[in-house]
Amino acid sequence: MPTRVHAVLQRAGTAVFPGVYDTLSAKLAERAGFELAFVSGYAVSATHIGEPDLGLLTQTEVVERARCICRSVDIPIIVDADTGYGNPLNVVRTVDELIAAGAAGCFLEDQQWPKRCGHMRGKRVVARAEYLARIRAAVDARRDRDFFIVARTDAIADGGLDEALGRAEAARGAGADATFVEAPRSPEELAAVGRRAPRPTVANMVERGRTPLRSRDELAALGFQLILYPLTGLLAAARALETAYGRLQAEGSSAGQQDGLFEFDRFNDLLGAETKQDLADRYRGG
Numbered sequence: 613m614p615t616r617v618h619a620v621l622q623r624a625g626t627a628v629f630p631g632v633y634d635t636l637s638a639k640l641a642e643r644a645g646f647e648l649a650f651v652s653g654y655a656v657s658a659t660h661i662g663e664p665d666l667g668l669l670t671q672t673e674v675v676e677r678a679r680c681i682c683r684s685v686d687i688p689i690i691v692d693a694d695t696g697y698g699n700p701l702n703v704v705r706t707v708d709e710l711i712a713a714g715a716a717g718c719f720l721e722d723q724q725w726p727k728r729c730g731h732m733r734g735k736r737v738v739a740r741a742e743y744l745a746r747i748r749a750a751v752d753a754r755r756d757r758d759f760f761i762v763a764r765t766d767a768i769a770d771g772g773l774d775e776a777l778g779r780a781e782a783a784r785g786a787g788a789d790a791t792f793v794e795a796p797r798s799p800e801e802l803a804a805v806g807r808r809a810p811r812p813t814v815a816n817m818v819e820r821g822r823t824p825l826r827s828r829d830e831l832a833a834l835g836f837q838l839i840l841y842p843l844t845g846l847l848a849a850a851r852a853l854e855t856a857y858g859r860l861q862a863e864g865s866s867a868g869q870q871d872g873l874f875e876f877d878r879f880n881d882l883l884g885a886e887t888k889q890d891l892a893d894r895y896r897g898g
Contacts, residue, residue: 613756613758615716615717615758615759615760615789616688616716616758616760617648617688617690617716617717617760617789618760618789620647620648620688621812621837621838623647624647625832625837626828626831626832626836626837626838626839627647627648627837627838627839628646628828628839628841629641629646629647629648629649629650629690629838629839629840629841630646630649630650630840630841630842630844630845631649631650631651631652631654631655631840631841631842631843631844631845631846632649632650632651632652632655632681632689632845633651633652633655633656633658633659633660633677633845633846634659634677634680634681635680635681635683635684635685636882637655637845637846637849638681638684638685638689639684639685639882639883640845640882641685641687641845642685642686642687643882646687647687647688648687648688648689648690648716649685649687649688649689649690650689650690650691650692650719650840650842651674651677651678651681651689651690651691651692651715652692652842652843652846653665653669653674653692653694654692654729654842654843654846655842655843655845655846656669656673656674656677656692657669658846659846660673660677661673664728664729664732665728665729665732666726666727666728666729666732667694667725667726667727667728668726669694670697671697671702671705671706671709674691674692674693674694675706675709675710675713676713678691678710678713678714678715679713679714682713682714682715683714688716688717688760689714689715689716690715690716690717690718690719690760690762691710691713691715691717691718691719692718692719693706693707693710693718693719693720694720694721694723694727695720695721695722695723695724695725695727695746696720696746696749696750698725700745700746700748700749701749703720703746703749703750703753704749704750704752704753706718706750707749707750707753707754707759707761708753710759711754711757711758711759715759716758716759716760717759717760717761717762717789718750718759718760718761718762719762719764719792720746720747720750720761720762720763720764720788721764721765721766721794722737722738722740722742722743722746722764722765722766722767722779723735723736723737723738723766724736724737724738731795731818731821731822731823735766735769735770736770737765737766737767737769737770737771740775740778740779740782743765743779743783744782744783744786747761747763747783747786747787747788748786748787750788751786751787751788760789760790761787761788761789761790762788762789762790762791762792762814762838763779763780763783763784763786763788763790763791763792764791764792764793764794764814765779765780765783765791765792765793765794766794766795767779767793768793768794768795768796768797768801769795773793773796773801773804773805776793776805777793777804777805777808777809780792780793780809780810780813781809781810784810789812790811790812790813790814790837790838791809791810791811791812791813791814792813792814792816792838793805793809793813793814794816795816795821795822795823796822796823797822797823798824799824802815802823802824802826802834803834806831806834806835806836807834807835809835811835811837812837812838813835813836813837813838814836814838814839814840815831815834815836815838815839815840816840816842817839817840817841817842818842818843819843819844819847852872855872856869856872856873
């Protein structure tokens with residue numbers, strides 16, 4: 613059935629969307645005009661537990677973070693569901709929990725557990741049959757509900773390009789709504805994925821990662837419809853905090869930093885403070 617994500621693709625043709633990791637980053641993405649956002653497992657691992665993306669986040673932690681984010685914005689949110697957190701029964705539960713949390717879809721991948729960031733070394737994937745069982749379980753659990761399933765494969769690093777594309781084709785045949793061949797290592801591999809992977813397909817643009825960065829128009833010309841920047845916001849926020857905190861520690865004051873800070877009134881507006889104040893006033897005094 614058509615989903616919220618399908619509707620975005622129908623309107624946009626090619627959708628560029630950012631990774632988010634908390635309610636604030638999701639609100640800022642929505643305010644910037646994005647029609648879609650992605651809960652990045654890498655970013656949630658960094659901001660929620662302060663750990664690298666090496667399979668340390670639990671299903672419960674991801675679902676709860678997704679629930680908070682989905683409640684805070686009106687745009688559709690796709691969630692990084694890693695490997696589904698176990699066997700096909702775990703995948704079924706993960707899909708049910710994410711739908712209950714308000715998610716519009718998920719990425720589901722074929723790495724062995726513990727998984728790791730797709731742009732890190734040492735990745736290994738499960739057998740193709742095990743991967744397809746995960747995808748079928750997710751599709752069956754989704755039933756006719758509004759939930760967009762992206763089949764991700766990391767097999768380029770553990771089997772080569774042809775194996776990755778074969779897995780993507782098989783996952784699409786198993787009912788996935790979109791495909792995602794992670795971490796093409798060269799312009800030639802990126803072009804081959806765009807040309808050969810079943811559409812719609814994802815281009816994952818990680819700054820200084822394994823895949824060469826390309827513009828929206830270049831990627832659309834290659835055949836990609838979903839263009840994800842999963843870490844841009846996180847890395848920008850980390851650089852801004854490093855700069856602001858470093859100057860504050862060195863100078864003992866934030867004087868002179870105002871131009872680099874979000875204005876207090878605008879920040880309150882982003883959070884809807886006046887609306888909440890008006891609501892509180894309505895009930896004041898009984």
